[in-house]
Amino acid sequence: MIVADCNVIVRLILRADNPAAVDALLVRDPQWAAPSLWQAEFASVLRKYERAGQLSPDASHAYAQRALTLLAHSTRQVSLSTVLATSRRTGCSAYDSHYLALAEDLGIKLYTYDEEILAKCANRAQRP
Numbered sequence: 001m002i003v004a005d006c007n008v009i010v011r012l013i014l015r016a017d018n019p020a021a022v023d024a025l026l027v028r029d030p031q032w033a034a035p036s037l038w039q040a041e042f043a044s045v046l047r048k049y050e051r052a053g054q055l056s057p058d059a060s061h062a063y064a065q066r067a068l069t070l071l072a073h074s075t076r077q078v079s080l081s082t083v084l085a086t087s088r089r090t091g092c093s094a095y096d097s098h099y100l101a102l103a104e105d106l107g108i109k110l111y112t113y114d115e116e117i118l119a120k121c122a123n124r125a126q127r128p
Helices: 006-014 020-028 037-051 057-070 080-090 094-106 115-120
Strands: 002-004 032-035
Touching: 002 006, 002 020, 002 094, 006 020, 006 032, 006 037, 006 057, 032 037, 032 094, 037 057, 037 094, 080 094, 094 115
Parallel strands: 002 032
Antiparallel strands: none
């Protein structure tokens, strides 16, 4: 099992930004986990594409359902106190710390393309 942050989920589901690496990651480890925050972040990305005229509402709905299916049994709650402590310790944003805290709690890797997370948390985070 791995923790995937929203930008990894977006690349897989929307087939954005050359998704070959995330495809390979899914083959290597098909069990992905994410904090419940991913849903709000993913919805925000879908709306951004809709506003830009790159997705229809129907396509957004289909992508949302595909993402929910992928993470149906592995979306987890992360306590606010843990998120705050992780953010203080790492210097990462509270948003990013949701993903980091979950990976730390589960004792697994976080996969991300976020350069700040990769730089500040190289022991836990890695690129797909």
